[in-house]
Amino acid sequence: MSQTEWALANASAAPAGAADADLSGAVAKADFQSVLFAEQTKRALAAVPGLFDKLADAPAATTKAELSTDDQLVLLSAAVALQHAFVQANWTGPDLAFGPSEVIAAVTGAAVADKEAANTAANAAALPLLTLLGEPAYHLATHPALFLLSIRILAFLAKQPTPLATIPWWLLRSHLIHLALLDEPVALADEVLSAVIALIEKAPDADTAASLNLEIGLLHNRLGNDKAANQAFLAAARTSGLEFELTGAFGKRTKFQVDDTPLLVLLAESRQRDGDDAKDAVPVNIPKGLALNDDTLLEETEFTKVTQTPDSSVRLSHLDPANQPALHPLDQALLLSLCLAQKNSSPTHGLTVEQMTPFVARVIPHPRNWSVHTTALLLRSRLEATRSRTVERSTLQLAALIEQMPTADSEPAERLKYFHQLPLPSKWEMERELGNRYLSLGVVRSALDIFTRLELWEDAVACLQRMEREAEAERIVKDLLEGRKIESDIVVSLGKSSLSDARRQKMGKAREAKLWCLLGDLTLNSEDAPRDPAGVRERAIQHYKHAWEVSGHSSSRAMRSLGSLYTSAHEYEEAVPAFRHALGINPLYPQVWFTLGVALMRLERWSEARDAFKREVSVRDEDSEGWNNLAAVYLRLNEEGVPKGETPPPVTFENKTLAFRALKSGLRTSYNNWRMWQNYMIVAIDVGELAESARAMTRVIEEMGSKDPILAVDTEVLDKLVDSVTRDDWNNGKGPADGKPPRTSNEGWGLLPIVERLFDNTILPRVSDSARVWKAHARLLRWKEDWAGAIEDYIRAYRVSVANDEQVERVPARWRDAVHEVEDLVATLTALGPRVPKVEGKKGGDWRFQARGIVRTFMGRTKDAFEDQPEWDNLKELLDDLKRSD
Secondary structure, rough: OOHHHHHHHHHOOOOOOOOHHHHHHHHHHHHHHHHHHHHHHHHHHHHOOOOOOOOOOOOOOOOOOOOHHHHHHHHHHHHHHHHHHHHHHHHHHOOOOHHHHHHHHHHOOOOOOHHHEEEEEHHHHHHHHHHHHOEEOOOOOOOOHHHHHHHHHHHHHHOOOOOOOOOHHHHHHHHHHHHHHHHOOOOHHHHHHHHHHHHHHHHOOOOOOHHHHHHHHHHHHHOOOOOHHHHHHHHHHHOOEEEEEEEEEEEEEOOOOOOEEEEEEEEOOOOOOOOOHHHHHOOOOOOOOOOOOOEEEEEEEEEEEEEEOOOOOOOOOOOOOOOOOOOHHHHHHHHHOOOOOOOOHHHHHOOHHHHHHHHHHHHHHOOOOOOHHHHHHHHHHHHHOOOOOOOOHHHHHHHHHHOOOOOOOOOOHHHHHHHHHHHOOOHHHHHHHHHHHHHHOOHHHHHHHHHHHHHHHHHHHHHHHHHHHHHHHHHHHHHHHOOOOOOOHHHHOOOHHHHHHHHHHHHHHHHHHHHHHHHHHHHOOOOOOOOOHHHHHHHHHHHHHHHHHHHHOOHHHHHHHHHHHHHHHHOHHHHHHHHHHHHHOOOEEEEEEEEHHHHHHHHOOOHHHHHHHHHHHEEEEOOOOHHHEEEHHHHHHHOOOOOOOOOOOOHHHHHHHHHHHHHHHHHHOOOOOHHHHHHHHHHHHOOOHHHHHHHHHHHHHHHHOOHHHHHOOOOHHHHHHHHHHHHHOOOHHOOOOOOOOOOOOOOOHHHHHHHHHHHHHHOOOOOOOOOOHHHHHHHHHHHHHOOOHHHHHHHHHHHHHHOOHHHHHHOHHHHHHHHHHHHHHHHHHHHHHOOOOHHHHHHHHOOOHHHHHHHHHHHHHHHHHHOOOOHHHHHHHHHHHHHHHH
């Protein structure tokens, strides 16, 4: 692989003598004009077919069947220069000194009379071409034409018979930048991602491999795959040699704190790199971190200085929490990436806010790179946004970061150095975040001003609705659609003659469709909704359908909204095709997959519902409700195609097993959901996982025992558990007859301790008035040859059923059932009583005496009502037999 390729990927200059080293060096220095306007670059660009289509008139390109490696390197350098120029204009700053019209003119030789107008025209033409799977690109991005050219060059290079090895990496980076322009994420092609993963093993050094892992993690994070993202970040840390450990240390957080308290701290240490010198790496100009200036909280946590303890269990115990060494910028980026899941509230979903703060705090004191430090300050701002004592600094810090973007306080090359390894938002995203921060603080007017300036109409509409100005919000959207309001003031500079054409280009089908969808949303929330719900709903449906037509059947948003509207009205037949259209365009919507699955369940289309829920949990595997519904569908697949009224075939063991696995996956994130544990308990019995069934019953009783103890215990499951234990021989309590350990914990001796714990620790302390529970426990004790204990349990079962049932004295049918229960109990006492050793006989008293007492008491209670019944003679005979047995 060419050294120039790796140099371009790592934003460094290729070694002297390497192919096109001068171009890679210029890219590394962010001298994009030197790259793009070089003669060899212009010749190479002129040979790319369709490079300037719809942007400018250009002669047809004539290119070789296969480009040489050197020609490909020239084009790759140009693609990277164009991509990084776009990033500089929209992410890192400062402003560019050139625009797309100059690049186009340099290659085509066309004269440019009005540079500003030419740039605007090229950018307006590029915007619709950046729509991806129906998702429109942000229309106020600066110089999108540069990015479009970069995309086209990379696509051309990827189609070469023998493409450069790092092209997939650049396609990944290009896709991540593209996602930042869209409202909703769009997946990267599987073959590209696989090629990037394969590239890790070919990386020339650990830092390059770590960067690849890190960028793969950023992609997964952007697509909502938090688990895969964290795995990639941890793989990057291992590859980089970064050692880190979240542990505890004593320190102070407040100015008036006297005693040190245990606090979370992140100990971290970079591996030693050749020529690594922290002092030389500190940038001259860095973004300014604002002081907290709080009357109580310290500016930074003050950790107590500790002495080295070699015998400590902490891996990095040699580090002093109060004075840790600076980390390499790549390692700093790694730590910051681990803090991306800002909204987590449960450790099962990632780091919590309290856990993330030490990660950010480990990076901020040691600025090593402009973009890394900017990201660290931004993440700290987010973490502080919810605390009353830090919310002011949080908001002011965010505003300060936005203000320093256009400045030239640091070199563009430094700002771009680690851009691809960072979750750094674009300028408009940071401003949007500031607007949302104002909105959360109740400063709605300031938020509205930001959203209006950025032409983020959905956010602006939300502000207007919060201010109870729905009519004004609807008017704005209608004005935009009807052309009375132009979205960008820049278009005015084109002149009245070209105004409508430029606006039409700029708006684009996808953008217009989005506005029609927004109008549909506003219609549903309008003042007319309570008075005329049917009419309002019909108008909203028409707006969504019109959005679908305007977009050329490419607006996923229109079909999602339409499907949701149909679902809310239980019109599932209409909802299903709408959702299918939406997901056919962009499948990265787990909630839509879920709702589609629910609609298909209502229609009893079980196979299709199964596929929908499988797709949903593959994207959002922490959704317990999705897993639960998937399990339910597996158990109903046997009903598909069976006419109503006919008995469906039994559920196959395979489908029961799949349902069991689905429920097990769902319970990872729904530990307190007793209904799900109940379903899991029943399915576990059916697939032979009896130990899991017992565990599930424990959870159900723990959650429901105090609310409804009887409902909490599934006695049929409990009976099956006891039956499974008692199938083995007791063998005088010595274990399996063959003397070997139990083969499984799902039956016999292997299951015994589990069932015993279930009774002793969970059921009996909570449930004392269930006859079936006492009988089940009695059967277990009977198997264990605990005759006295079994007798006591049988008598308890009788007391909570017959002895405590007033209907026995009034209802003939219930009395007859009770007679049989008395007879069964006496028979049991007759069978077990003689086996109770005399020493233990005192535990329950004389069994004959107990039996006679039970019969006499029962006859005394019911004599007046049922003495004339035929079964009464049976009771008298039973009592006489007991007397004679003495």
